[in-house]
Amino acid sequence: MIAFITLDQTDRRHIQPADPIAREFIAPFCENPYQWIEKSNNNDWATNTKHPLAPYQLWEKHQDHNYFVGVRHGNETTYAALDIDKNSPYHPDLDETAVTRIKAALESLGLVRFLLSRSSNSGGLHIYMPLPEKVNTFKLACAIATALLTNGFKIEKGKLEIFPNVKAFDAQYNGLRLPLQQGGAIVDDDGNYISTDISAWVSMWKTAADGQDIQLLKRSLKNAKKPREIGNGNNIKGDAAKYRADLIAMIENGWEPDSTQNLVRAIAHLHYIFDGITDLDELTTAIAATARTTKGFYEYSQHTHEIEKVARNWARWIIDNPKYSPYGSKAISEPTPKEPKVSRLEVVRQGLIDLFGQLTDLTFSTARQLTDHLCKALKTSKETLYKFQELWQPLLNRCNAASSKEYSDFNNTHNETCENTQDSKSLAESGVTVTAPNELSGLSDASFSLSQFKQQDRGLENFGFDFPNFFSFDGGANQDKDCTEELEILPVKEYKADKSAIAISRNIAANIEADKFGIEPHFNKPRESKRENPYTLEKVQAICDRDPNQAEAIAGLLRAKLNIKGLSETEKQESLKALSYLNDFSFW
Numbered sequence: 001m002i003a004f005i006t007l008d009q010t011d012r013r014h015i016q017p018a019d020p021i022a023r024e025f026i027a028p029f030c031e032n033p034y035q036w037i038e039k040s041n042n043n044d045w046a047t048n049t050k051h052p053l054a055p056y057q058l059w060e061k062h063q064d065h066n067y068f069v070g071v072r073h074g075n076e077t078t079y080a081a082l083d084i085d086k087n088s089p090y091h092p093d094l095d096e097t098a099v100t101r102i103k104a105a106l107e108s109l110g111l112v113r114f115l116l117s118r119s120s121n122s123g124g125l126h127i128y129m130p131l132p133e134k135v136n137t138f139k140l141a142c143a144i145a146t147a148l149l150t151n152g153f154k155i156e157k158g159k160l161e162i163f164p165n166v167k168a169f170d171a172q173y174n175g176l177r178l179p180l181q182q183g184g185a186i187v188d189d190d191g192n193y194i195s196t197d198i199s200a201w202v203s204m205w206k207t208a209a210d211g212q213d214i215q216l217l218k219r220s221l222k223n224a225k226k227p228r229e230i231g232n233g234n235n236i237k238g239d240a241a242k243y244r245a246d247l248i249a250m251i252e253n254g255w256e257p258d259s260t261q262n263l264v265r266a267i268a269h270l271h272y273i274f275d276g277i278t279d280l281d282e283l284t285t286a287i288a289a290t291a292r293t294t295k296g297f298y299e300y301s302q303h304t305h306e307i308e309k310v311a312r313n314w315a316r317w318i319i320d321n322p323k324y325s326p327y328g329s330k331a332i333s334e335p336t337p338k339e340p341k342v343s344r345l346e347v348v349r350q351g352l353i354d355l356f357g358q359l360t361d362l363t364f365s366t367a368r369q370l371t372d373h374l375c376k377a378l379k380t381s382k383e384t385l386y387k388f389q390e391l392w393q394p395l396l397n398r399c400n401a402a403s404s405k406e407y408s409d410f411n412n413t414h415n416e417t418c419e420n421t422q423d424s425k426s427l428a429e430s431g432v433t434v435t436a437p438n439e440l441s442g443l444s445d446a447s448f449s450l451s452q453f454k455q456q457d458r459g460l461e462n463f464g465f466d467f468p469n470f471f472s473f474d475g476g477a478n479q480d481k482d483c484t485e486e487l488e489i490l491p492v493k494e495y496k497a498d499k500s501a502i503a504i505s506r507n508i509a510a511n512i513e514a515d516k517f518g519i520e521p522h523f524n525k526p527r528e529s530k531r532e533n534p535y536t537l538e539k540v541q542a543i544c545d546r547d548p549n550q551a552e553a554i555a556g557l558l559r560a561k562l563n564i565k566g567l568s569e570t571e572k573q574e575s576l577k578a579l580s581y582l583n584d585f586s587f588w
Helices: 020-029 055-063 098-107 137-150 198-210 214-222 238-253 260-274 280-293 304-320 343-359 367-378 382-387 389-402 424-429 450-454 458-463 499-516 537-546 548-562 569-583
Strands: 036-040 046-048 067-071 076-084 115-118 125-136 161-163 185-187 193-195 432-434 471-473
Touching: 020 055, 020 076, 020 198, 055 067, 076 098, 076 137, 098 125, 098 137, 098 280, 115 198, 125 137, 125 198, 125 214, 137 161, 137 214, 137 280, 185 198, 193 198, 214 280, 238 260, 260 280, 260 304, 280 304, 304 537, 304 548, 367 382, 537 548, 537 569, 548 569
Parallel strands: none
Antiparallel strands: 036 046, 036 067, 076 125, 076 161, 115 125, 115 185, 185 193, 432 471
16 A cells, blocks of 8 residues: 655645655656546546546556556646657667667757656657756747657657647647556667666656756757748748758768768758758757768768867858848848939949959950850840940959959059150060050950969069069060960050050160160069968968858969969968868868
């Protein structure tokens, strides 16, 4: 016979079992004394609505070996549980990794400690998650369902059930039988027997509850949503549905050699776009948890020891990228009045300036290809582009020179004004051919590459002057050995020679004469402003934090830069440090 004590004789609902171990065992299951369930050996489960169940009565029914009892969750709870039937595809007998993958999926919520029990002689499995304090029951149900669905688990009766379940507003939570009744036992992840002792259960329950990451769990519950709102795909249509299916198929396919970045990117897209996880910490945790549970992670991923770092980089990248947003969200902007016609000039000018940084890494076989690229990038026609030629042509020249200031600054080549310009004959005698400006503006098919602006003219190297390739020197011993064709002298009528170019050609001619007589050459080299290295270690780290996809391109630039003759020792060391960082970069 079971003894009991009375804490409040006026209310039988507070009567507790006399045994302190029994009280501790029963305590988590007494949050909702109504709508409890019961079953005898030969009957089905039935809900009792006649009277509430006092703690001592719950303990008595638990100890009756011919009787089964279960309870439902209340509005707040200190535990959750999963029910895996014997014939479920997630049972250890059919999938020995399923329990491990389920645990990993729930770790993203802060649920990191578990207590497993065999539910009955049927061999079903219950996975309990004790908590150190009460939390909102419905949000806990939504969070657990979301984590499992996101990681590819199917929640349905006979396979995998959640307690508490995601219920309708006016419904009760599903009832679950208490642990360690007839046929029940504490088991390990493989379903192997450990114990049936109540004291052992109470001790393991306390340990698991104390080990949960309750702060992370609270953050997870704060933004928990119903699964139908965040990722079951039923409300996703058209191209979005196909894209989501492609992402899921890629993730389910698992890891392969050298697939880390592509797979983690796909996981980030799935969680951010279709699951709507916009908090950096939560998204990082979700990406890392999914990555760990994906097939082949420990066999093929080279980032098992730093998956959180990789996940955080991708989480930050997709959140900061304006190209992506959660599915269904709409950016609402105030209508703006039609811009006046004059502002179009500023729009084109600013657009061209923004493009210059990208153009220096591209090569065009003809000038027409350049103008085609500008039209496509600015989403305009050639007719419109040439209306603003006075804007983009000089800006292009200046920007190309500015992007390679370590070699020259074409805009500041010479500030001297020349009132008396030379004719074509004197230009030919000076040994310099000036490329007509109209050939640079796209009116000629002359082949050129923007990368040429980053190279020194070796023919002028002996004069100590870094010279842009608008000019080709034809000066005797310093002539380029690869040049076998005679220079074509362009008639003056075809273009108007730039004054600064003529002034430079005069200086070159004068220095040639000085060199013949053994006189130290003198050149009016413009004053150069101190150049900042665009790829120091700090700047590279900042770029990679904003957009990890830039790491490979920057590394290629740095390798090419280290092969340049005349690179200062300071900049060389800075480049080596930046390149060393990129070699150790987690995306590398």
